[in-house]
Amino acid sequence: GIQVEQSPPDLILQEGANSTLRCNFSDSVNNLQWFHQNPWGQLINLFYIPSGTKQNGRLSATTVATERYSLLYISSSQTTDSGVYFCAVEDSGTYKYIFGTGTRLKVLA
Amino acid sequence: ETGVTQSPTHLIKTRGQQVTLRCSSQSGHNTVSWYQQALGQGPQFIFQYYREEENGRGNFPPRFSGLQFPNYSSELNVNALELDDSALYLCASSLAPLAEETQYFGPGTRLLVL
Numbered sequence: 060g061i062q063v064e065q066s067p068p069d070l071i072l073q074e075g076a077n078s079t080l081r082c083n084f085s086d087s088v089n090n091l092q093w094f095h096q097n098p099w100g101q102l103i104n105l106f107y108i109p110s111g112t113k114q115n116g117r118l119s120a121t122t123v124a125t126e127r128y129s130l131l132y133i134s135s136s137q138t139t140d141s142g143v144y145f146c147a148v149e150d151s152g153t154y155k156y157i158f159g160t161g162t163r164l165k166v167l168a
Numbered sequence: 169e170t171g172v173t174q175s176p177t178h179l180i181k182t183r184g185q186q187v188t189l190r191c192s193s194q195s196g197h198n199t200v201s202w203y204q205q206a207l208g209q210g211p212q213f214i215f216q217y218y219r220e221e222e223n224g225r226g227n228f229p230p231r232f233s234g235l236q237f238p239n240y241s242s243e244l245n246v247n248a249l250e251l252d253d254s255a256l257y258l259c260a261s262s263l264a265p266l267a268e269e270t271q272y273f274g275p276g277t278r279l280l281v282l
Contacts, residue, residue, distance in 0.1 A: 092271075100256055100275065100276050101273065102211070102273040104270050104273075107268055107270060109268075145210050154216055154223060154224040154266075155213045155224055155226055156213060157213070158210030161210055
């Protein structure tokens, strides 16, 4: 089945810093989403981004489907950005999303 | 508008027992997906329900079963619990069973099997 790898596994930032999180996937995909899981376990959808670039405030994402990767950019990080960031890709045509192992981000005040 | 709710929030069971977890979908959503998240891992898809029918299943044994009711709320049942079933169980609802639809997640149920 499709493999989803995320890097880095862990990231510690000072408040105000910028960061780039990467998601690589082993096969072509039609659908990709980014999620944030806060320290209490709540999972929030950030972007649906099968290709191209999207921006939402301090967050933006880019997917290059032909090269099988997606990037999530966080600018001017805040302590509330802490948590785990997951990308998830659809196992083609199955409605089943395969999640990566995540990037655990800690933003220090 | 009420978000996705799950009950109970925490649960402790012993090996071999059975458990039922509940999920109320967001208003207007007819699709519910269930995920298992072991500690330190990403969520793993268990199955999806659309209009009371199972609409896709992940690599989970038959002792994981589910239901969806006419009001689109859902249950996850696990029989013959094993220690490895200890995890956070998440449900997510969406407007339709389409991969591009935004999934709205509940707060999860933390299950501990002793």
